[in-house]
Amino acid sequence: MDLLANLNQQQFQAVTAPPGQVLVLAGPGSGKTRVLTRRIAYLIREMGVPAYHILAVTFTNKAAQEMESRVSSLVEGNLEGIWLGTFHAMCARLLHREAQLLPFKSNFVIFDEDDQETLVKQALKELNIDDKLSKPGSILNKISTAKNNLILAEEYPSGNYREEIVSRVYKLYQAKLIKNNAVDFDDLLLWTVKLLAENKDVRDAYSHRFEHVLVDEFQDTNLAQYELLKLLASHHGNIFVVGDEDQSIYRWRGADYRNVLRFEQDYPACRTILLEQNYRSTQTVLDAARAVIDANTHRTPKALFTERGVGEKITLFEANDDRAEADYVVENIFQAIQSRKAKGSDFAVMYRTNAQSRLLEEACMRAGLPYRILGAQRFYGRREVKDMIAYLRLVQNPADELSLGRVINVPTRGIGDKTMEVLRQVARAAGKTPGDVLLELGELREKSPHFARFSNRAGLLLSDFGSLLSKWLKGKETHSVSQVFDAIIKDIRFREYIEDDHEFGESRWENVQELRRQAFEFNEKELSDYLQRLALVSDQDTLPEKQDAPLLLTLHAAKGLEFDTVFIVGLDEGLLPHARSRDEPEEMSEERRLFYVGVTRAKNHLHLVRAEQRTSFGAFEFNRPSQFLDSIPEELISRQGARIARGSKSRLDAYSGWSLPTPSGSNGESHARILEPKYKAGMRVKHESWGEGLVVDVRIQDNEERLDVFFDSVGFKRLLASLAKLEILNKSQ
DNA sequence: AAGGCCCTTCTTTTT
DNA sequence: GAAGGGCCTT
Numbered sequence A: 001m002d003l004l005a006n007l008n009q010q011q012f013q014a015v016t017a018p019p020g021q022v023l024v025l026a027g028p029g030s031g032k033t034r035v036l037t038r039r040i041a042y043l044i045r046e047m048g049v050p051a052y053h054i055l056a057v058t059f060t061n062k063a064a065q066e067m068e069s070r071v072s073s074l075v076e077g078n079l080e081g082i083w084l085g086t087f088h089a090m091c092a093r094l095l096h097r098e099a100q101l102l103p104f105k106s107n108f109v110i111f112d113e114d115d116q117e118t119l120v121k122q123a124l125k126e127l128n129i130d131d132k133l134s135k136p137g138s139i140l141n142k143i144s145t146a147k148n149n150l151i152l153a154e155e156y157p158s159g160n161y162r163e164e165i166v167s168r169v170y171k172l173y174q175a176k177l178i179k180n181n182a183v184d185f186d187d188l189l190l191w192t193v194k195l196l197a198e199n200k201d202v203r204d205a206y207s208h209r210f211e212h213v214l215v216d217e218f219q220d221t222n223l224a225q226y227e228l229l230k231l232l233a234s235h236h237g238n239i240f241v242v243g244d245e246d247q248s249i250y251r252w253r254g255a256d257y258r259n260v261l262r263f264e265q266d267y268p269a270c271r272t273i274l275l276e277q278n279y280r281s282t283q284t285v286l287d288a289a290r291a292v293i294d295a296n297t298h299r300t301p302k303a304l305f306t307e308r309g310v311g312e313k314i315t316l317f318e319a320n321d322d323r324a325e326a327d328y329v330v331e332n333i334f335q336a337i338q339s340r341k342a343k344g345s346d347f348a349v350m351y352r353t354n355a356q357s358r359l360l361e362e363a364c365m366r367a368g369l370p371y372r373i374l375g376a377q378r379f380y381g382r383r384e385v386k387d388m389i390a391y392l393r394l395v396q397n398p399a400d401e402l403s404l405g406r407v408i409n410v411p412t413r414g415i416g417d418k419t420m421e422v423l424r425q426v427a428r429a430a431g432k433t434p435g436d437v438l439l440e441l442g443e444l445r446e447k448s449p450h451f452a453r454f455s456n457r458a459g460l461l462l463s464d465f466g467s468l469l470s471k472w473l474k475g476k477e478t479h480s481v482s483q484v485f486d487a488i489i490k491d492i493r494f495r496e497y498i499e500d501d502h503e504f505g506e507s508r509w510e511n512v513q514e515l516r517r518q519a520f521e522f523n524e525k526e527l528s529d530y531l532q533r534l535a536l537v538s539d540q541d542t543l544p545e546k547q548d549a550p551l552l553l554t555l556h557a558a559k560g561l562e563f564d565t566v567f568i569v570g571l572d573e574g575l576l577p578h579a580r581s582r583d584e585p586e587e588m589s590e591e592r593r594l595f596y597v598g599v600t601r602a603k604n605h606l607h608l609v610r611a612e613q614r615t616s617f618g619a620f621e622f623n624r625p626s627q628f629l630d631s632i633p634e635e636l637i638s639r640q641g642a643r644i645a646r647g648s649k650s651r652l653d654a655y656s657g658w659s660l661p662t663p664s665g666s667n668g669e670s671h672a673r674i675l676e677p678k679y680k681a682g683m684r685v686k687h688e689s690w691g692e693g694l695v696v697d698v699r700i701q702d703n704e705e706r707l708d709v710f711f712d713s714v715g716f717k718r719l720l721a722s723l724a725k726l727e728i729l730n731k732s733q
Numbered sequence B: 001a002a003g004g005c006c007c008t009t010c011t012t013t014t015t
Numbered sequence C: 001g002a003a004g005g006g007c008c009t010t
Helices: A009-015 A032-045 A061-074 A087-097 A113-126 A136-148 A161-179 A185-198 A200-209 A223-232 A259-266 A283-294 A322-338 A354-367 A383-396 A401-407 A417-430 A434-447 A456-478 A481-491 A494-499 A505-520 A527-536 A585-599 A627-631
Strands: A021-026 A054-058 A083-086 A109-111 A182-184 A212-215 A239-243 A271-275 A314-321 A347-351 A551-554 A563-568 A602-616 A619-622 A637-640 A684-687 A691-701 A704-711 A715-720 A726-730
Touching: A009 A032, A009 A271, A021 A032, A021 A259, A032 A054, A032 A061, A032 A212, A032 A239, A054 A061, A054 A087, A061 A083, A083 A087, A087 A185, A087 A223, A087 A527, A109 A113, A109 A527, A113 A136, A113 A161, A113 A182, A113 A401, A136 A161, A136 A185, A136 A223, A161 A182, A182 A185, A185 A200, A185 A223, A200 A223, A212 A223, A223 A259, A283 A314, A283 A585, A283 A602, A283 A627, A314 A322, A322 A347, A322 A354, A322 A563, A322 A602, A347 A354, A354 A551, A383 A401, A383 A456, A383 A481, A383 A505, A383 A527, A401 A434, A417 A434, A417 A456, A434 A456, A456 A481, A481 A494, A481 A505, A481 A527, A494 A505, A505 A527, A563 A585, A585 A627
Parallel strands: A021 A239, A021 A271, A054 A083, A054 A212, A109 A182, A212 A239, A314 A602, A314 A637, A347 A551, A347 A563, A563 A602
Antiparallel strands: A602 A619, A619 A691, A684 A691, A684 A726, A691 A704, A704 A715
C-alpha cells in the first residue's frame, strides 16, 4: 500500500521527516500508532534503511505486538533483524548477550515483585530491622525509585535515619540479587545503562548498529530509560519519539513527563510536530476531555479538534451504592445488546482500582452477560502456575534460592523450615549457594562432606531432591523446553498432587496445561527465552481478543485503546482521585490525567457513574462526587435521574447530601443503631491538644463516626468522633 | 513437619 | 473481605 496515503499534513511531516531528532506530541486519537508504524515502514522502504538498523521501543508487549504486525504488513514481512519490543525485554536481551561483562551470569533470572519483597524481608531480618516500623513495601519503593533515577546502592544518601535504613537494605538487597544470579525489573534498565555508559566498546557496537531509534509513549519514560535512549542514539543521533504529556500516568513508577522538555533541551535541533486532529471521538467527548485536562497547569496547550460532529451528551448516573452502580452499568450494556443496537465488544468499563472489578463481574454473572477482564485475578499469580515456574527457574539457574525455597517442599517431601535453615547455613559456610550443596548431595549422597550436617532422614530427602534437580539440569542441555517441563511434572507427580484438591484440582491442572502449551511454543528456543517471556509478559498482555464481550479494565490499562461506549465507574472523591494522592499536587494532576485518559477512550458514548456509598474494608463509606466532575460543563451532561431500586423500598430515600448515612446495608437489613454524623466536611473544629483544624472527611464505619481533620498545627489526623473531644467552631458550608 | 484457625493488616495504578 | 502471619494442635 501507499505509505503516505490517508495522512493529514502533520502526520505526513512526521512520517517523512528527515533523519535527526523528532518529537511528536500526539493528542489522544490523533493517529500516533499510525505515524509510528508508517515511519518505520518509510525508513525501510523509502529511505533504504535495513530493518537490522532499527530499534523501536514500547512499554507493553501488547503495543509491541501490535506495532510489529502493522509494520510487518506494510513492508511485506521484511523485518529481519529489527529490534522491536519493550524497554525491559530489550534490556534483558542485551544483558543476556553481554553478561560476561557483568557481575552475574547469562543464565540469570528476573525476580518478580514477590521475589523482591522476599529479598527485602530477608535483608531486614539480617540487619535486625523491625519490619513493622520499616515496611518492606515502602523500602522497596524507595529502592525502585532510586534505581529509576540511576542511583546505585553505594550512592544512596544516608543523611537521616530513614535514609540510613533504606541505604543499608538497598546494599544488602543488591548483594542478594547477585548471589541469586538474578536481576529485578529496575535492574534490567539500570545495568544496561551502566554497561553502555561505562563500556565504550559495547556502546559503540549498539549505537552504531541502531541508526534509528523510535520510541512510543515517550511521556512514560523514567530517567533510566531516557539515558538509555540517549546512549543508544549517541552515534547516529536519529531519535524519533512520540508521546503526550497529558497521558502521563506512570509517575509512581518513576515516569517523568518532563523528559519531553529534557528532550527539547538536549536536542535543540529537534523538530517538534503536534498532532491535534482527533479521529476517534465526538465533539462532546472531546470538549469534556479538554475541560478536564485544562484544569492542569504546566502543560503544552493543544488545540484538539474533530470533524466527527457533536454526538450525544455524556450521561452521569449517581447510584445509591456500589452494587447499584454495577447493576446500572451491566443493565445498560445488556439492554443495548439485547436490542441489537450494539455488540458486546463495543463496551468497556473502566475503574481506578482492580478491587472494583469484583462487583462488576458479579453483576455480569447475575445478568448472564459474558464479559472479558484485563488483569485482576492473574493467571501468572496462581499458586500452581507460580510453583511450576519456580521449578523451571531453578533448572535454569540453581542459584535461585527463592525458587528453591518455594519448590523444595512442593509437593510435600518432608523438607521443612528447619532443614532449609541448615541447608542455608551449610551453603554459607562452604561459600556456595544452597543449590550447589543440594546438587552435590544429589551426586554423592552419604559420601558428601555435607551429609553429616543433616539428620540421616533430612540428608536422604535432600539427596533425593538433589538428584532430581541434577537430572533436570542435564536434561535441559539436550531436550526442548516442553520436554523439560514434562519431565518435572512426571518426576514430582505434579498432576496427582494438584488433583488431590478435589474442589479446584481440575481447573488448577488446566492452568498447568495452559502453561505447558505456552512452553511448547518455545521449543525452538531456550529455556531462558521462555522464562524471560514469563517474567516480562503481564496479564495485561493476555486479552482474549476474539470474544465479543464487554471489557472490564483499569484506567491505566485502558491507555491506547478505544471503544464505542465507555463507562467510567467510581467517580467518587477518594477513589478517583484516589485518597492516596490527596496531599500531593503532582499526584492530583496525575489522577486528573488518568481520568482524561479514560474519557478520551470513548468514540461515541461516555457514561460517568458513581455511588453515594460503597463498601471498602467491608464497611460502608460515604463519598462526595469526584471533584473532576465539576470540571465538565453542565451543558455536556445529561443526568440520569432514576436510580435502580433494589432490595427494600426504603432504599429509595431521597438524596440528602453525601454525608448522611442511610440505615440499611446492601441487602436491606438494618443496623442495630442508626448513627447520625455530628460533623461535616468543611467545619472548623478545635481539639484540646492539637488546636484548630478543618474537617476534611467524615465516614461512618463499624458504627463509628470517623473523621479526617487537617489541623493547623500538626496536619492530618484520623480520629474517632466518640473519643476525640472536639469543639465545633463554625458550620461554614 | 504440617495443617488449621484466628488475628491482623491493608489496598492504586504495573513493566 | 482477602491474604498473610503467628500460634495452636496433631
